[in-house]
Amino acid sequence: MGTAGHHLLALETSSSVCGVALLSSDGQAFRLRSLSHDATGEHAERLLPMVDELLEQAGLRRADLDAIAFGQGPGGFTGLRVACGVAQGMAFALGLPVIPVVSLHAAALRDDGDEPIRAVVQDARMSEVYAAVYGKAADHPSGWHTLHEPVLLDVSDVLPWVRRQARHWARGNTPAVKLLGDALEAYPQMLGEVAVADASRAFDDGVILRRGGPLRACAETVAQLAWHAFQRGHTVPPHQAAPLYVRDKVAYTTAEREQGRGGNPKARPALAIRGMTEADIDEAAAIESAVQSFPWTSGNFRDALQAGYGAWVACEGGRIQGFALTMFAPDVAHLLLIAVRPDAQRSGVGHGLLRHCEGQALARGLPALILEVRPSNAQALAFYRNRGFSQIGMRKDYYPKDRNAREDALVMEKKLGAGHV
Incomplete structure (x- = not known):
């Protein structure tokens, strides 16, 4: 019973609005249909029935679809997981590609x-x-x-x-x-x-x-952006689709609360970032030793300060929580080290330090920030990818491993200036 042409389904639940859109094309003309419902907390119950209602209006079956798009955020965590999960489930069942769309981009089009x-x-x-x-x-x-x-x-x-x-x-x-x-x-x-x-x-x-106005993403603009991506083959298999999170952490886990850490980690004392001094070197080296298998020594930190590298520490309540070192070349900024003490990780310290380094690079007119990371360091890779870094190369046998073994380094880059696509 399906109709000829291409049909793309889009889901958007990054805010309180639950929306679905269907973009159909016969090669010459486009038809965009949509449904929406504004009700926080009802996305999981509303989304699939709205999909079926929209398909019925168009006289289509799920099997007539060519791709499924979803607003990947950033936005409300629960809503993002609902849209992503539904898109993945339908795509797995139908053998279709998935198109993640940044919800803020969809809002800009409105x-x-x-x-x-x-x-x-x-x-x-x-x-x-x-x-x-x-x-x-x-x-x-x-x-x-x-x-x-x-x-x-x-x-x-x-x-x-x-x-x-x-x-x-x-x-x-x-x-x-x-x-x-x-x-x-x-x-x-x-x-x-x-x-x-x-x-x-x-x-x-x-x-x-x-x-401007208080605009949010909608399923219609998610569908429009997804159509352009579909035309260029910019899709992902269902298992690679994921929400876009840019916040390190929102709440403590049950286990953390049992250890006495309560409330919202974002409500901790204000994070202050200042330049690293000679007096900070031993504490920075101690943090480095606590999180790295092959850490820099106090002498390495001292040499970096004497060489004029950008070096900063992040403090809360007078205690150093983490540090970052950056080398500024004529054409790019190179993040050499960034580390957070174990009991302060996943609380926004690393994100704050990274943002500070990006701001320092921009203040010097540098267009990008690069870094190296071990392929085996899955937590660090996820951290950088979620903050806009992408792999641009690899350095063979860059890191020491164990005994005489070496490990490659992935080279990652984040564009900072205008023109970044």
Whole structure:
């Protein structure tokens, strides 16, 4: 009973809205159908019935589908898992590819303004936002490409972050940025004087900021982005589909609570990052020894400081929780070391240090940050990939292993400046 042509199903549950869309093409014309329901906590019960209802409206069966897309986030953890799980389950059963779509990109497509740069800020709770930036690109199928991958920011950091990076995003043009997303509604104080929809402000540094609407991703724009990816063959098998998480951790586990660690780890004392000094070397070396099989020595740290490498420590309550060292070359920043003491891991310290290193590289006008990581270090690989790094090469026999053995190093890179797709 199916109809000829291509049919793509899209699921979007990164916010309180549960949405499904069906994009059909006969090669000449497109038809986009959708259903949505705004009810937090009902995604798991609503999603599949809405899929079946939409297919019935179109006169299609599940077997007529060619691919399944889902909004992978960032967003509400429960909603993201629902959309990803349903997409994987249907794709496994039907033998179809899956197309993960960044939900913030889907939100950016909903605005109809003419500003060349759109920064999407979505409420991440706990006075934080998920943020990503998109720029007009005539050569990109969707018309908008990624200028900055999704990151997690404190509400108070949003305005300084936009002003600091706007010139990089603008590529020498007037740095005019439009902010949109539901965080504008959740945190009206975020942009200071730019407090009214469509209000704009020109700053002394030449940055022009305009306030957009509290838009969220929807299944229709997820379907549109997924269609472009499908046309180019940018799909993944079901087992590789995964939500996009940019927050290290939201709550302590039951076991951690039994050990006396209660509440929300994000509510711990404020993390302060400062330059590493000679007095910090022994404590930094102790952290390095606690987490590495072949650690740097105190002498190595001392040499790095004397060589002028960027070196910082992250402190909470006067105690050093972690450190990072970066070498700044003329054309790229090289993250040499980053380590967090074992009892402070997965609490945001590593993310904070990494963000600091990225900011230092951007302040020096460097377009990318590179690093090496062991292929066997699955936790580190996941950490870097979730923060926008991708593999660009391999160094053979780079790391010492055991006895006379050596281990390769994966070389990973994150683009920091404008033009990153």
